Amino acid sequence: MTRRGPCRSFAISVIQIITIICQVLTEEPRFAEPIPNVTVALGRDASLPCVVEHLGTYKVAWIHIDRQMILTIHRHVITRLARFSVSHDNAMTWLLHVSQVQQEDRGYYMCQVNTNPMISQVGYLQVVVPPNILDEESTQSAVAVRENQNISLVCKADGFPAPKIMWRREDGQPISVDRRKKVTVYEGDTLSLQRISRTEMGAYLCIATNAVPPSVSKRIIVDVEFSPMIWVPNQLVGAPAGTDVTVDCHTEAHPRAISYWVYDNVMVLPTKKYAINTEENSYRAHMKLTVRNLQTGDFGNYRCISKNSLGETEGSIRLYEIPMPSTSPKATEMKSNGNKESVRRVNVSRSVPRAEPGAGTERPSVVRAQLDRAPDREAVYRQPHPQHVSGSKRIHCWRQPFLAIIVLVQVDLIV
Template identity: 25%
Template sequence: MIISDINIVHLVNFDFLASCQRTPTISYISQEQIKDIGSTVDLECSVQYGLDYPVAWLRVDDAGISGALPISSGTTLIVPNNRFSITFDRQSSTYRLQIRDIQETDAGVYYCKILLSLVDEVAASVDLLVRRSPIIAANSTSSLVVSEGEDIQLECYAFGYPYPRISWRRENNAILSTGASIFRGNFLNISNVQKEDRGTYYCVAENGVGKGSRRNIAVEVEFKPVITVPRPRLGQALQYDMDLECHIVAYPPPAIVWIKDGVTISNNQHYSISIFATADEYTDTTLRVITIEKRQFGQYTCKATNRLGSAEAQVELFDIKLL
């Protein structure tokens, strides 16, 4: 009977020593968590054979290990933030890290670590993903000035979670270079740009969180002047006034002159020139012929010039005989 008791004691001691010599392990860690801003998350880490070792939570952001943020050691919170709390359930040997009122900056990889020595540890991780509405990145195209005939590429990038979808539209749902009113993708290519391609383009980023984000991209197309004359021939009697008109489309805005018989006309007692810029690319000009004299009948030339070229059009003023 005494021998039997001694054997039992030896067996108990052996089991105790064996359990003390087992390497601590992490038997469970929470799966990936996807949360909304303002919500609460519980991250759990269950440890086996680790009661005599320090257990820590820390977060690693996009900067990698250099951006590691220690959060807790055992049941002591290191981060001075009342949104964080740490508890330990002895029955299940589980360390529970709770984060309340989740912020965008809380997203990252959270590590549960058992520190075995200064150079050895056991670790497991869980990703915390925070749903964020899209924000269009600063390196997206903001505006563009090109010359007619060039090939261009508009770029749009956005970040958020889930990863945003990018689509393109034009002002007033005008047709894009792709032949449709909507195009999806980070890049919108326009080949052989024409003046009709100028205007406002919209980069829209959406991911189902919030209202999405939009950037307006102004595309200015430089082109040489195009002139239209609403009334190429005008009749008027002597001693009356008459207005000659030209409409010009050009970008950059052109220099405009009126010419008669090879001589550039200037404002004086016989002529008055008016120039009205109705938009960046639209200009109207009027030449008023004052108290018409016989020598003022004839052909007038309206000429517009910018750095891409020039154009001209003629307006004829003829005499109407009064009875």
């Protein structure tokens, strides 16, 4: 068995080390990892890495393939675009920097090493753009249309990726599509409203989204125009004299209508006699007229009138008087003083006449007595208020066919 000496072993080790060093020095550059695809929003900064092993004395260059433009070579910037720069981490990574990215920066970027033959790899820079509504290609912010006509709302937007357009109503009400169905959200850049009605009036929102924040929207006001309409809840209203009464009308109109009240062909104005109130809600209005301290001249026909640029209409309310309630008739006995004793039944009723303007709180009461055997004969007695107390009252009556006088009558009245 041959025995190796220490000199021989050392010589082999030195040779191996030299061989390894030579292999390292002569090994060609290669890419350690691929260039990743980078996505960046418009206006932001981006960086593309290129990792090269065993670069040695070779150079690294960056090229924008889409524009066929050399950007950098090694540590030097070639392009005149100041937004591009390059950095090296003193190891294997070469970084291409793009500041304030623009849409034209989108595309393929090549990292190239000047070996023979040349080696290279490619990465993609994706520039996303948030949506932007194109006002010049979209419907203006306010449009008007006559009721029962058709109208189309258009909303155009750009961005990358291409935005999706959605429509909805600002008040949350559904959108009528082709008059056959209703949807809360409608997709598409054109919204067609067929035979539009007044209930579809209002603000419509066009919303553009493409997963790149922020989403944007446009508000379009749709005015549906129509001539006034009036309906009257109560066309016949009754009230006693001396009281207050309120009559009302409901109107719908757009554009906004001029509404007022007329009595006896004269416009009613707010005074101590009349109180006028109108409650408005969108194209609807509720007109109220209060007449205070009703008198004889206040009863009759009141008209509510509404007019706008498209037409005029009116409603009518008849205000009539309700008589004050009377006590139920009472019967009593009357005894004559003629040749022959007789007892007759007398029907007695009491009514309270209306107070005259400016009169005091006391009102005279009228008592009517009707003989049951002679309905065409009547005795009337006017009794002043100071005697308005419960008890027996004395009534003097005269009967035309008889000379006898009814001297005393006992009548029970309840006031």
